[in-house]
Amino acid sequence: MNDLLLKIVTRMNKRLAITVLGIAVCIMYLVGTSILIQGLDVGTAEVGSLTQKGFYIVFDENTLSESRLDSSEIDRWPGVYSTGTMLPVTVEVDGGATLDTFLMVVDDDDNLIGLGEVQLSTEVLPGIDLDIPRGSSINLTWAQGSMPTRATQDFNPYSSQIFSDDMILASRSLGEIIQPDIIGKVSFVILPAENYEAIAIARDAGYHVKQSVGMLDFFEQGVNQVEADLWGLVGISAVIIILMVYSILSIEIQFRTPEIRIIKYLGLGPRDVLCLFLIQAAYLGLLGGLIGASLGIVIANSLTSVAPMFGLKSMIYPAVSFTSLGIPLALSVGASIIGGFYPAYKASCTSVRGMREVL
Amino acid sequence: MLLKKEAFLWITLCSILFCASIPVLVGVSLGPTSIFSSPDIVVLTQSSRDTPLDVNLAYGLGEQDFITNVSPEIYAFTSTVNAHTGVEEPILVRGVLPESFLELERGYVFSGNYYSNESFILLGEVLSERLGYGVGDRMTITGSLNPAFFEVTVTGIYRAETSVDDEMLVPLDLSRKMAGLTTNSILSIRIRTTDYGALNSYLIQNILNVDIGGGDSGTGTNGGTTDGNTSYEQEVAQDLALKYFKPSHLNETSDSFISTFIQKGSGSIGIVITGFIVLNAVLIFMGISSIFLRGLIERRHDLGVLSAIGASKLNIQILLFKDILLMSLLATGIGVTVGVATAYFISESNLLLAFGHVVRPIINLDLVLIMVAASMAIAVSSGVLGTAWQLSKAPQDLIHGRDVLQPEGDMDGLVSLLEVSS
Incomplete structure (x- = not known):
């Protein structure tokens, strides 16, 4: 049958x-x-x-200035990386006009974005587009309200191909005075394309992992x-x-x-x-x-x-x-x-x- | 009517699917070219990466009487986070002079503003709605060919009612950083003119005399010699080829990424879409054939009776052909109407996306006529094929279903089955 x-x-x-x-x-x-x-x-x-990938940037909110990653977690990541923290601030130059921009605190010890040599304490380094004269006295206020913090501009302004030239670079200690909430936090992590392990960890953790060369x-x-x-x-x-x-x-x-x-x-x-x-x-x-x-x-x-x-x-x-x-x-x-x-x-x-x- | 009405429903469904998919597929294939051009806009682009255009050429063109609008532009391809979904989406960033660009595209800013040529971030209306960003919101974008990252604040929303409503407009300086270009370099100049001949002559003359950068090689559009020879004119004409929507006219050795994007992008998508359209037609043909065949087999007894009472094969064929024609005509009519309505709905609801742009199904008279012709041809030919096959049987076989009982070799099959079982 x-x-x-x-x-x-x-x-x-x-x-x-x-x-x-x-x-x-x-x-x-x-x-x-x-x-x-x-x-x-x-x-x-x-x-x-076949195209250069540049570096990867890792953050956890829709924008860098809102993103806050836990530094203690990042410290456990393997390989080379740099970190940065962005704060929206209002700048008053020599008691005159005010403008809204971002304060950026960068820890670039491995010189991944060309800021490894920059050492700042109470000084700030404005971007060339802000047109702030050297030696100016600057009052910085966190955009969402804080006591003004005084800083000076003792360097030639920066010009970068990696980020915009309308921000203000500052030391971490200055950033933490303006906005204490950033203590123990960073906004973003820069990872070289070769640091596959850390890139995988960041992806697994559910963070945004973007290639700096956006065309890909x-x-x-x-x-x-x-x-x-x-x-x-x-x-x-x-x-x-x-x-x-x-x-x-x-x-x-x-x-x-x-x-x-x-x-x-x-x-x-x-x-x-x-x-x-x-x-x-x-x-x-x-x-x-x-x-x-x-x-x-x-x-x-x-x-x-x-x-x-x-x-x-x-x-x-x-x-x-x-x-x-x-x-x-x-x-x-x-x-x-x-x-x-x-x-x-x-x-x-x-x-x-x-x-x-x-x- | 000889054929059952159920068959009509299935044929109509096939026709709807066919007619709804064609405008969408054509829309997808025309996407890359529609991003950069439109029928009345001439696009002047670099002929190679080593010889970028200079923004001063655009300023010079702007002063000519025969130029209606001129817009120097830089394209940067990047991605950003969709605020609604938290997922990364591709986004085309266009470096422009806002006033020139909006005049060219006949667009306007309806929310927020642009404050100067150096200080603005404008989002197209469709992009703004899709990504969930409004005036004052911040966005993070990266470089295009250059490793970089930027946090920008949206200053305005514009409306142009073309595919540029899916884009972000930024100052030329910012887009230069994103694309890794040097000062004054731009990637294309888009022009609306009243006199194409005058424009061509102006370009041949002025590109020869103006040093647009990287021009000492003696080759290429911007580094050509001053003898105004034919090959040089051809090169300039080639730079204008985009106007005619024929990417293959561009220099094949050109490494300009705009021409590469258009050629490879439209070529690749064109292959996939052509494959889809051809296979779609074959599939619809097979589907309708099987439906007609099934309908005819169900009516084979009636066909046999008709034949037995004296109807000739030709009479039955004419009778069936009328049925098939009527069904095909009605199914095509409904199919095209519902299909076009579906395509229109898809277009209006921004359902389909390709490379950060909403896919706009193409709906025009030419395409509708082609769809009607194709749908009719598919339905009628598949019906005629099934009819011819069924009518090849003898009338008595059709009446008694003997074609079912004793088709070729089937009796052998029955005998062998019985042998096995015994």
């Missing part, structure tokens, strides 16, 4: 071959598009690996956005696949009504018939899925290979992964079972009364 059932499940004729082909086209669509999307991702990463983040996140859009479209298409498998298997079950009557006449119950046809639906789905997956890989590679012949530059490196193969294959089998359920149920209800006509 097992031989009979196996033969029914694995039997192949022209109609079944067309059914498998139909499923294969659907899966070719899904696998092909998944590979192209994954390929866009790989291409972006490839371009990213821009493209990675941009591709992710495109990916999300296209997966949405693939999802819509999956509905059509279910519909198609349902239609094709309905036809197939209808064609095989005599065969169903025979096996029921031989003693199989409705539940056995239901299982039998569900297994066959899954088998057809798997077979169609495997053929479709192979065709999808070929189509995706062909499209990217042919594109340069039409003057299209591309950074797609077709990539086969568990996601691009596993999900469409699972969908193929799942959709086939869903699509095949109603026809299989109808088959299980087939009466054996017509047997005389069949034979």
Whole structure:
């Protein structure tokens, strides 16, 4: 009896071959598009690996000035790093005009951002854009209200390519006088790109970890956005696949009504018939899925290979992964079972009364 | 009607999915070019990274009679935290002279303001809503090609009702730092002109005479010789190629990152989108075919009766073709209407994003006509194919369902099944 059932499940004729082909086209669509999307991702990463990454900046709120990380936690991070603390302040120069800016306290002992040599005590170092003359007397007030703190400007103003030139650099002790809440806290941590361990710790802790060269983040996140859009479209298409498998298997079950009557006449119950046809639906789905997956890989590679012949530059490196193969294959089998359920149920209800006509 | 009405519902669903996806897919593929240009704007860009444009060229252009608007610009690609979700999102930062840019884009600041060419951070209306930042809010951004980080305060929100509503405008100096450019360097000049010929002549003359930086190599647009030869004119014309939306016209050896971004970006996305459209059409064809086939098989008895009482194959074919045509026409009509409405809804609700910009599905008469033609062609051809296959059976076989009982080799199958079971 097992031989009979196996033969029914694995039997192949022209109609079944067309059914498998139909499923294969659907899966070719899904696998092909998944590979192209994954390929866009790989291409972006490839371009990213060739570009300088600069350093990473770690913070915990939406903005640096609001961010407050625990210094004692940061001290346990491995490797080289620098830290900084930002405070919004109001500046009064020589008792005259006031302006709103940020006070930045930087601990850059390893000179990651070029401030390793700067030693400040009660003096401040304003940015060149603030246009504060050397020797000026400066009153600093925390933007959210505090007693003014006096400082002097005894250095030439700074000009940096790393951060804006409209802030005021100060020593940590001065910063803590203006806003005591920053004691034991820092706003951000600068990590060199090679400090993988600390970068991983920061990511695991749920902090924002940004590359200082934003173009890489821009493209990675941009591709992710495109990916999300296209997966949405693939999802819509999956509905059509279910519909198609349902239609094709309905036809197939209808064609095989005599065969169903025979096996029921031989003693199989409705539940056995239901299982039998569900297994066959899954088998057809798997077979169609495997053929479709192979065709999808070929189509995706062909499209990217042919594109340069039409003057299209591309950074797609077709990539086969568990996601691009596993999900469409699972969908193929799942959709086939869903699509095949109603026809299989109808088959299980087939009466054996017509047997005389069949034979 | 010979075909069941249930088939019509499924065909309509397929048509809706097809017609809703096409405007979105075309919108995604045109994204990169729409960021930098529009049909009436000429974009002058650097021809290589070593020969950046000089902002003085833009100032000079601004004084010409044939120039309506001119905007010197620097693009910086970075990311920032979405205040609503706390997730990083890509953002295009454009270094501009605010007044020139807003005049060119016919935009205006409706909340807050810009105070000078050096002191402003303006957010596009769509970006401001999506990221959750308003006037007075602070944002953290990093450099684009240059390692850097900045905390900026939003000074105003602008509206232009184009794709630039998804961007952040900053002073040229700040964007130079982000992009790692030297003083006076810019990446592009966007121009609206009343006389393209005069503009071309001006550019050929003035780029030759003005030292725009890095110009001693003797090659490239800005370092060309003064003989005004044809190849040089071609180079200038090439710099204007973006106007015509044909990225392939740009110099293939150019390492300008704008041209690279547009060529590679639009090329890559174009490949994916073309793949999607082709496979989408094949899938819809298969879906509709299977629906028609199923409908015809369910009606094969009626088809056999019609044939037996004297209807010729041609008569039945005409009858079925009328059904198919009517169904396809109605399904296409509903499909295009609902599909376009869905695309419009997607456009209005800013649901889809690509590279920090909302995807604007393309809805125009040309595309609607193409969709109608494609949808009709797919539906009718798949229906005709199924009809031809079904009508190849003899009438008596159709009436008795004998095509079901005794298709090729199936009796052998039944016999073999019985042999195994016995």
